[in-house]
Amino acid sequence: MSSAAATPDEEFAAFMADASPRLAHTAWLLTGDEHLAEELVQEALTRTFLAWRKVRRRDPHAYARRVLVGRRANDQVKRNREPSYASPALPDGATEGGERAVIDRDRLVRALSTLTERQRRIVVLRHLVGLSEQEVAHNLGVSLGTVKSTASRGLAQLREVLESADDAAQSPHHGQES
8 A cells, every 4th residue: 555655644545545435334333323433434544544653554454443443332331322223114025136235234233233232343343344253352352252252142142133023024914914
Protein backbone atom coordinates (compact mmCIF):
# COMPACT_ATOMS: atom_id res chain seq x y z
CA MET A 1 0.00 0.00 0.00
CA SER A 2 2.85 2.41 0.69
CA SER A 3 5.13 3.68 -2.01
CA ALA A 4 8.28 5.77 -1.80
CA ALA A 5 6.44 8.81 -3.19
CA ALA A 6 3.31 8.51 -1.05
CA THR A 7 2.98 10.70 2.01
CA PRO A 8 1.59 9.27 5.26
CA ASP A 9 -1.67 11.13 4.59
CA GLU A 10 -1.91 9.60 1.11
CA GLU A 11 -1.18 6.17 2.56
CA PHE A 12 -3.93 6.64 5.13
CA ALA A 13 -6.39 7.80 2.46
CA ALA A 14 -5.68 4.63 0.47
CA PHE A 15 -6.01 2.51 3.60
CA MET A 16 -9.30 4.19 4.50
CA ALA A 17 -10.74 3.57 1.04
CA ASP A 18 -9.75 -0.09 1.25
CA ALA A 19 -10.71 -0.73 4.89
CA SER A 20 -13.95 1.23 5.24
CA PRO A 21 -16.30 -1.29 3.60
CA ARG A 22 -14.98 -4.21 5.66
CA LEU A 23 -15.07 -2.18 8.87
CA ALA A 24 -18.61 -1.03 8.11
CA HIS A 25 -19.74 -4.61 7.51
CA THR A 26 -18.13 -5.81 10.74
CA ALA A 27 -19.59 -2.89 12.72
CA TRP A 28 -23.04 -3.53 11.32
CA LEU A 29 -22.84 -7.21 12.26
CA LEU A 30 -21.74 -6.24 15.76
CA THR A 31 -24.47 -3.65 16.30
CA GLY A 32 -27.33 -4.53 13.99
CA ASP A 33 -27.83 -0.78 13.61
CA GLU A 34 -26.63 1.21 10.61
CA HIS A 35 -26.13 4.47 12.52
CA LEU A 36 -24.23 2.90 15.42
CA ALA A 37 -22.11 1.03 12.88
CA GLU A 38 -21.25 4.29 11.08
CA GLU A 39 -20.25 5.88 14.39
CA LEU A 40 -18.00 2.92 15.23
CA VAL A 41 -16.30 3.05 11.84
CA GLN A 42 -15.68 6.79 12.15
CA GLU A 43 -14.21 6.31 15.62
CA ALA A 44 -12.01 3.41 14.46
CA LEU A 45 -10.74 5.38 11.45
CA THR A 46 -10.12 8.49 13.55
CA ARG A 47 -8.11 6.56 16.12
CA THR A 48 -6.23 4.71 13.39
CA PHE A 49 -5.36 8.03 11.75
CA LEU A 50 -4.06 9.39 15.05
CA ALA A 51 -1.82 6.34 15.46
CA TRP A 52 -1.00 6.06 11.75
CA ARG A 53 2.73 6.70 12.02
CA LYS A 54 3.02 3.76 14.44
CA VAL A 55 0.57 1.31 12.86
CA ARG A 56 1.02 1.91 9.14
CA ARG A 57 4.03 -0.43 8.85
CA ARG A 58 2.41 -3.18 10.93
CA ASP A 59 -1.17 -4.27 10.26
CA PRO A 60 -3.41 -1.20 10.16
CA HIS A 61 -6.47 -3.34 9.32
CA ALA A 62 -6.03 -5.35 12.52
CA TYR A 63 -5.48 -2.17 14.52
CA ALA A 64 -8.65 -0.52 13.14
CA ARG A 65 -10.66 -3.70 13.74
CA ARG A 66 -9.42 -3.90 17.35
CA VAL A 67 -10.39 -0.27 17.90
CA LEU A 68 -13.80 -0.92 16.40
CA VAL A 69 -14.48 -3.98 18.56
CA GLY A 70 -13.10 -2.26 21.66
CA ARG A 71 -15.23 0.84 21.10
CA ARG A 72 -18.29 -1.38 20.66
CA ALA A 73 -17.59 -3.09 23.96
CA ASN A 74 -17.06 0.27 25.72
CA ASP A 75 -20.17 1.77 24.16
CA GLN A 76 -22.19 -1.27 25.18
CA VAL A 77 -21.13 -0.87 28.80
CA LYS A 78 -21.87 2.87 28.75
CA ARG A 79 -25.17 2.70 26.91
CA ASN A 80 -26.22 -0.78 28.02
CA ARG A 81 -28.60 -0.94 25.11
CA GLU A 82 -29.09 -2.97 21.98
CA PRO A 83 -31.30 -2.06 19.07
CA SER A 84 -34.74 -3.52 19.50
CA TYR A 85 -35.77 -5.90 16.77
CA ALA A 86 -39.45 -6.43 16.19
CA SER A 87 -40.43 -9.97 15.36
CA PRO A 88 -42.84 -9.77 12.46
CA ALA A 89 -43.26 -12.94 10.48
CA LEU A 90 -41.05 -13.25 7.46
CA PRO A 91 -42.89 -13.48 4.14
CA ASP A 92 -44.01 -16.93 3.07
CA GLY A 93 -43.15 -18.40 -0.29
CA ALA A 94 -40.29 -18.00 -2.69
CA THR A 95 -38.67 -14.64 -3.31
CA GLU A 96 -36.54 -13.40 -6.13
CA GLY A 97 -32.71 -13.21 -5.82
CA GLY A 98 -32.07 -9.94 -3.99
CA GLU A 99 -35.10 -10.25 -1.77
CA ARG A 100 -33.90 -13.63 -0.51
CA ALA A 101 -30.54 -12.11 0.41
CA VAL A 102 -32.25 -9.31 2.36
CA ILE A 103 -34.46 -11.79 4.20
CA ASP A 104 -31.48 -14.02 5.01
CA ARG A 105 -29.47 -11.03 6.26
CA ASP A 106 -32.40 -9.90 8.40
CA ARG A 107 -32.74 -13.38 9.89
CA LEU A 108 -29.03 -13.45 10.69
CA VAL A 109 -29.06 -10.04 12.39
CA ARG A 110 -32.13 -11.02 14.43
CA ALA A 111 -30.44 -14.24 15.47
CA LEU A 112 -27.20 -12.42 16.34
CA SER A 113 -29.17 -10.04 18.56
CA THR A 114 -30.10 -13.00 20.81
CA LEU A 115 -26.44 -13.64 21.69
CA THR A 116 -24.61 -12.08 24.59
CA GLU A 117 -22.30 -9.25 23.60
CA ARG A 118 -19.21 -11.46 24.04
CA GLN A 119 -20.74 -14.29 22.00
CA ARG A 120 -21.72 -11.86 19.27
CA ARG A 121 -18.23 -10.33 19.04
CA ILE A 122 -16.56 -13.73 18.91
CA VAL A 123 -18.99 -15.27 16.41
CA VAL A 124 -18.84 -12.21 14.14
CA LEU A 125 -15.04 -11.97 14.16
CA ARG A 126 -14.47 -15.72 13.86
CA HIS A 127 -17.18 -16.82 11.46
CA LEU A 128 -18.36 -13.74 9.59
CA VAL A 129 -15.14 -11.73 9.36
CA GLY A 130 -13.06 -14.90 9.05
CA LEU A 131 -10.36 -14.34 11.65
CA SER A 132 -8.55 -17.32 13.12
CA GLU A 133 -9.25 -18.31 16.72
CA GLN A 134 -5.84 -16.91 17.69
CA GLU A 135 -6.59 -13.58 15.98
CA VAL A 136 -9.95 -13.30 17.73
CA ALA A 137 -8.33 -14.06 21.09
CA HIS A 138 -5.69 -11.41 20.45
CA ASN A 139 -8.24 -8.82 19.20
CA LEU A 140 -10.48 -9.29 22.24
CA GLY A 141 -7.78 -9.90 24.84
CA VAL A 142 -9.19 -13.29 25.87
CA SER A 143 -7.78 -16.80 25.96
CA LEU A 144 -7.96 -19.20 23.05
CA GLY A 145 -10.14 -21.49 25.17
CA THR A 146 -12.60 -18.66 25.77
CA VAL A 147 -12.85 -18.06 22.04
CA LYS A 148 -13.46 -21.75 21.34
CA SER A 149 -16.05 -22.31 24.06
CA THR A 150 -17.86 -19.01 23.50
CA ALA A 151 -17.98 -19.55 19.74
CA SER A 152 -19.34 -23.05 20.24
CA ARG A 153 -22.10 -21.86 22.59
CA GLY A 154 -22.90 -18.89 20.34
CA LEU A 155 -23.15 -21.04 17.21
CA ALA A 156 -25.36 -23.54 19.02
CA GLN A 157 -27.68 -20.73 20.07
CA LEU A 158 -27.73 -19.30 16.53
CA ARG A 159 -28.65 -22.72 15.14
CA GLU A 160 -31.43 -23.07 17.70
CA VAL A 161 -32.84 -19.60 16.99
CA LEU A 162 -32.66 -20.05 13.21
CA GLU A 163 -34.19 -23.53 13.37
CA SER A 164 -37.05 -22.35 15.59
CA ALA A 165 -37.67 -19.47 13.16
CA ASP A 166 -37.73 -21.99 10.29
CA ASP A 167 -40.13 -24.22 12.22
CA ALA A 168 -42.41 -21.27 12.94
CA ALA A 169 -42.36 -20.19 9.30
CA GLN A 170 -43.24 -23.70 8.13
CA SER A 171 -46.02 -24.20 10.67
CA PRO A 172 -49.38 -24.68 8.89
CA HIS A 173 -50.99 -22.11 11.21
CA HIS A 174 -48.26 -19.51 10.64
CA GLY A 175 -49.36 -16.12 9.37
CA GLN A 176 -52.88 -16.41 7.94
CA GLU A 177 -55.80 -18.64 8.68
CA SER A 178 -56.69 -21.24 6.07
